Amino acid sequence: MGWKDWPLWLKGGIISSLIYIVPEIIHFIVVLLLFYHIGSSFLTLFLILTYLINILINLPTLFFLGLFGIKSYTLEIHWGTVGDWFSLSTPNLLLIISSILVYFMIGAFIGWLIGRRRK
Helix, strand or coil: CCHHHCCHHHHHHHHHHHHHHHHHHHHHHHHHHHHCCCCCHHHHHHHHHHHHHHHHHCHHHHHHHHHCCCCCCHHHHHCCCHHHHHCCCHHHHHHHHHHHHHHHHHHHHHHHHHHHHHC
16 A cells, blocks of 8 residues: 555645654754754854744644643743753653644644545
C-alpha cells in the first residue's frame, strides 16, 4: 500500500505534522551548533529567527492546550537558556508531543474535508 493508496486524512495529518517537525529540527541543530561554539554572528541571527518561527508554530498548540485548561510553560522555555532545549523536562515533552498531535489533527481534518469534497 503506497502513498497514493493512503486516505487523504492520513496524508494531511502526516504533511501537517512535518510542518511542525522540520522547523523544530532546524532550531535544534542551530542551538546545538551555538552551544558548542560552532558558528558565527549570522548563526546567532538565524537563531533569533528560529525562535520567532517556533513561537508562531506553537500558537495553535497553546490555543488547544488552553481550551482544555492545561497550563503551558512554553514561553518560559523558549526564552530560557540554551540548556533548556537539551533537557527533556515535562513542559518540553508536553509541548513537543501535543504540537505534533495538534498539527496531525488539523491536517487530518483538512484532508478529510478534501476527501469529502472529491466524492
